[in-house]
Amino acid sequence: MESKSENKGIWKYGDQWEEELLLLKSIIDKTELTETTKWGGPVYVYNKKNILGLGGFKDYFTLWFFNGVFLKDKKKKLINAQEDITKSLRQWRFTSKEEVNEKEVLEYIYEAIENEKQGKIIKPSKKEIIISELLEKEMAQNLALKDAFEKFSPYKQYEFLEYIETAKQEKTKLSRIEKVIPMILDNIGLNDKYR
Template structure:
């Protein structure tokens, strides 16, 4: 393995932003986060939990909030950079050092640390995504069902999928699907009545 091949990681494709990233680092240094290097870029951790990352791309540099989904984001700064891949990560992009409002950035970072202290994470983070081919088929035939399913949080979607796919036999799966379709269409989560 070429030891330098790692340097070219996606989070640091270009070195256009050295000064800007150092500025971001100087802001982050005011918090209780510890810098580590993971995936070829600086990641800041609290209590061994990844909280934020920073990196430069061709047209912008950014802070990643690894559990950014929980940030209030009143100022509407965050975006989901990879809708399909990440449920929880959010990104704040900047195109110049002037874009970086230190006070705002600190507020967001402190909120992210607070969320981490409270243990806010999307569960189940570690479980494999579940695919239910039978439900997929059902949704292809019924766009309203697919749309209703998308309205649920990732966690609730997961609960439905897990419920269907833990059945051993196909006929049980099908009867479970029949049972959950009206719930999905009615926007009722699988375990809502117990919550």
């Protein structure tokens, strides 16, 4: 059995910020959010949707907003901890109790709840549809190829199309098509050998 302290993951420094986190909790308790425990730490939900979480890290304790990207952030408090990776999550970091301004914290929380009520979320970005005229032409002439292609999952179809269409020259596109036709007919995905 692991001891409890080893298994806290991102909350492993929670103890060193105990008072500070309790202060944040007491503020959040004034709102309509419900406290749950997810990923080993407190997460506050509204209608079963994650609104915010609390955590203690080595150098700061933090409030994070799951859909923080939609907050107006007039006071410029929020940061994106991992640019390019986290689209929605935003953190508000504190290094002392003195930095916690209840009125400001509540403003942000109420705004986050309001955003949730309005259903503001980032939809997963759909991949652009790629059409390969050259492959379409081949498939029009070769129905076995068309059938075989349609058996692939959309993701694998996409990989073939992307592979063909990212070639700059028509000549290269054609040679890539030559290369993938036997694979398609044998039902081998473009990257199967690497999977």
